[in-house]
Amino acid sequence: MPLLEAKGMGVDFGGLRALSDFEIAIEPNELVGLIGPNGAGKTTAFNLLTGVYAPTEGVILLEGKNIAGKKPYRINNMGIARTFQNIRLFKGLSVIENVKTACHAHMSYGILSGIMRLPKYWREEAAIHKEALELLSVFDMADLADVNAGNLPYGKQRQLEIARALATRPKLLLLDEPAAGMNPSETQLLMDTIQLIRERFGIAILLIEHDMKLVMGICQRMVVLDYGMIIASGKPEEIKNNPRVIEAYLGE
Amino acid sequence: MKKAYAINAGLVLTLFAVITLLFHLGILNRFHNGLILLVCINIILAVSLNLSAGFLGQLVLGHAAFMAVGAYAAAIFSKYITGSEIGLSGTPLLIVALILGGLAAAVAGIIIGVPALRLRGDYIAIITLGFGLIVQSLINYFRTYTGGAQGLLGIPRLTNFNNAYFIVVITVLVLVCLIRSRHGRAMIAIREDEIAAEASGISTVYYKILGFTVSAFFAGVAGGLYAHYLAMLDSRAFGFSYSIELLVIVVLGGLGSFTGAIVAAVVLTLLPEILREFQQYRMLVYAIMLIAMMIFRPKGLMGTYEFSVFGIFDKCKKVFVKFKRKGAQ
Structure with a gap:
C-alpha cells in the first residue's frame, strides 16, 4: 500500500480550475519530484494535500485513510509535514524554540500540569529539549x-x-521550492541534505522544484504539471525525453 | 532551578513586608492604600490583556468589558451572600466571588471568542469593541440586578492590600507558567505566523480561544477586586476609554513581556497622581510622554524582554569573563 x-x-476557485484530475502515489521512503512551469498548480497541489484548501473532488489517502478536507493541523498530526515557498519561520523566536514549538503534538502534559509544573512537565520539556x-x-x-530565527542567513x-x-x-x-533564491553551491548542499534526511529519518519526500536538472539528479520518480493537469510522470530519464514536457518548458 | 524559585519567592515576600511596614510606620496612608490597590488591579488587567494582545497577537478593544462582567458577577454574588444566612465573609468570600467573577467573564469570552476567533484576521477587534458597548447597555437595562445608571451600591469592602497583593502574585505566576509551557509556545507561534503554526500541528482555533478565555477570566478577577475595593459599581467606569488605557499600558510596556506590562501598569497608574501639580496640563504631559515613548522605544519599554534574577547573574558573569580576558591579554 502506498503511503x-x-x-x-x-479544486476550483470560483470559476477558475486550478487543478484537475491530480493523481499521485508515494511509497514509504521514496523521493518524488513535482515539477512544472510557473502557475502550473504545484503549490496548489501541496495546499490540497496539507489541508490549506479542501479539494472540490477526489480523495487523498494517507495510509488508507481519507484526509481530504481535514484541517491542516490534523493532517500534520497524522504524518504530513511541509515547508513553504516563502519561508514562514517564527521569526521572533530563537532557533530552538522554533523546533520545540513543532514538537507540540507529541507532548501530552495538560494545561494544569503546565501551569503547576508537575513532574510530567519537567520530564517532557527535558526530552524535547534534547530532541x-x-x-x-x-x-x-x-x-x-x-x-x-529572523537573524539567520537565508540558507540557514x-x-x-x-x-x-x-x-x-x-x-x-x-518541500515547496526549498532551493528558491539559493546560489548553485547552496543548492547542491541542500540536495545533499535532502538525501541525508531521507536516509536518516526513513521518510518519504515530495519535492517541488523549478530547476529540472537539479531534481533529475536526486528524485526516483517525477510528476510534471502544466495548467493544472499532469502531463507526464515516471522516471527522470523518461521525463527528460518526453515531448510534452519539453514543449511545456521550452515552448514549441 | 530550585534556587531561582527560592530567590523569586524571597523577593516577592520582601516587597510585601516592606510595603506592610511602611503602612505600619504611617509613611503610607489611606490615600496611598487606594492607589496601591488600583495599581494591583491594573497589573492584573495589564498582564491578562498581554496574554491575548501580546502573546496571542489578537487586538482586543474591550478588555474593560470583561472586567465589568466579572465585577458585577462577583459583586452581586457577595452582596447576596452577605445578606443571607451563609456564614462566608472576609477573604474567603472574596476569593469565591473572584473565581465566580472570573468564570462569568470567561464564559463571556467563549461566547464572543468562538465565532470571532475561528476566522483569521482582525475580526476580534471589532467584535470586542461591540461587546464593550453591549455590556454597558445591558448593565443599564437590567436595573433590578445591577442598579442601572445609579450604580450598584452596598458591596462589602473586602479588598485590602494583603489579599490583593497575593492575587496579583498568583495571576502573574499562572500566566508566566502558562506561557512557558507547550501551550504557551503554541500561542506565541500563532502570533508569529498562524499558517506555519497550523502546519506545525497546532490547533490554532483551540489555542486562540483558550488564550482569549484565560485572558477574560483574569480580567473578571480584576473586576471583582475592583468592585470589592470601591464598594460601588458604575457602568460608565468600564467604557471604551478604559479599554484603550489598558491597551496603552500593554503596548507601552512591550507586547509580549510580563515585566513590561507590570512596570507600565505601575508607572501609568501612578503618573496621573504624580502629575497632579501640573493641573490642567496633566493630560498634555501624559500624552507627550506616550508619544515620546513610542518614538524612542517603539517596541515598548521592555520589548519582549523578561526580568529574571538568574538572567542578571548571567549577564554579570559574561561581563566579568570579558574583563578577565582583557586583563590576561
Whole structure:
C-alpha cells in the first residue's frame, strides 16, 4: 500500500480550475519530484494535500485513510509535514524554540500540569529539549540554538524550516521550492541534505522544484504539471525525453 | 532551578513586608492604600490583556468589558451572600466571588471568542469593541440586578492590600507558567505566523480561544477586586476609554513581556497622581510622554524582554569573563 495516494484530486476557485484530475502515489521512503512551469498548480497541489484548501473532488489517502478536507493541523498530526515557498519561520523566536514549538503534538502534559509544573512537565520539556538539539545538530545548527530565527542567513532559515517540519515526526515531508533564491553551491548542499534526511529519518519526500536538472539528479520518480493537469510522470530519464514536457518548458 | 524559585519567592515576600511596614510606620496612608490597590488591579488587567494582545497577537478593544462582567458577577454574588444566612465573609468570600467573577467573564469570552476567533484576521477587534458597548447597555437595562445608571451600591469592602497583593502574585505566576509551557509556545507561534503554526500541528482555533478565555477570566478577577475595593459599581467606569488605557499600558510596556506590562501598569497608574501639580496640563504631559515613548522605544519599554534574577547573574558573569580576558591579554 502506498503511503500517500491521491485519486482524481481537483479544486476550483470560483470559476477558475486550478487543478484537475491530480493523481499521485508515494511509497514509504521514496523521493518524488513535482515539477512544472510557473502557475502550473504545484503549490496548489501541496495546499490540497496539507489541508490549506479542501479539494472540490477526489480523495487523498494517507495510509488508507481519507484526509481530504481535514484541517491542516490534523493532517500534520497524522504524518504530513511541509515547508513553504516563502519561508514562514517564527521569526521572533530563537532557533530552538522554533523546533520545540513543532514538537507540540507529541507532548501530552495538560494545561494544569503546565501551569503547576508537575513532574510530567519537567520530564517532557527535558526530552524535547534534547530532541530539538539533536535535530539541529543534523543541520549543523546546534550552536545557533539561541539565535533569533529572523537573524539567520537565508540558507540557514531554509534549513531551520525543514528541521521544524521534521520535528513534527512526519512520515511524508513536502518541500515547496526549498532551493528558491539559493546560489548553485547552496543548492547542491541542500540536495545533499535532502538525501541525508531521507536516509536518516526513513521518510518519504515530495519535492517541488523549478530547476529540472537539479531534481533529475536526486528524485526516483517525477510528476510534471502544466495548467493544472499532469502531463507526464515516471522516471527522470523518461521525463527528460518526453515531448510534452519539453514543449511545456521550452515552448514549441 | 530550585534556587531561582527560592530567590523569586524571597523577593516577592520582601516587597510585601516592606510595603506592610511602611503602612505600619504611617509613611503610607489611606490615600496611598487606594492607589496601591488600583495599581494591583491594573497589573492584573495589564498582564491578562498581554496574554491575548501580546502573546496571542489578537487586538482586543474591550478588555474593560470583561472586567465589568466579572465585577458585577462577583459583586452581586457577595452582596447576596452577605445578606443571607451563609456564614462566608472576609477573604474567603472574596476569593469565591473572584473565581465566580472570573468564570462569568470567561464564559463571556467563549461566547464572543468562538465565532470571532475561528476566522483569521482582525475580526476580534471589532467584535470586542461591540461587546464593550453591549455590556454597558445591558448593565443599564437590567436595573433590578445591577442598579442601572445609579450604580450598584452596598458591596462589602473586602479588598485590602494583603489579599490583593497575593492575587496579583498568583495571576502573574499562572500566566508566566502558562506561557512557558507547550501551550504557551503554541500561542506565541500563532502570533508569529498562524499558517506555519497550523502546519506545525497546532490547533490554532483551540489555542486562540483558550488564550482569549484565560485572558477574560483574569480580567473578571480584576473586576471583582475592583468592585470589592470601591464598594460601588458604575457602568460608565468600564467604557471604551478604559479599554484603550489598558491597551496603552500593554503596548507601552512591550507586547509580549510580563515585566513590561507590570512596570507600565505601575508607572501609568501612578503618573496621573504624580502629575497632579501640573493641573490642567496633566493630560498634555501624559500624552507627550506616550508619544515620546513610542518614538524612542517603539517596541515598548521592555520589548519582549523578561526580568529574571538568574538572567542578571548571567549577564554579570559574561561581563566579568570579558574583563578577565582583557586583563590576561
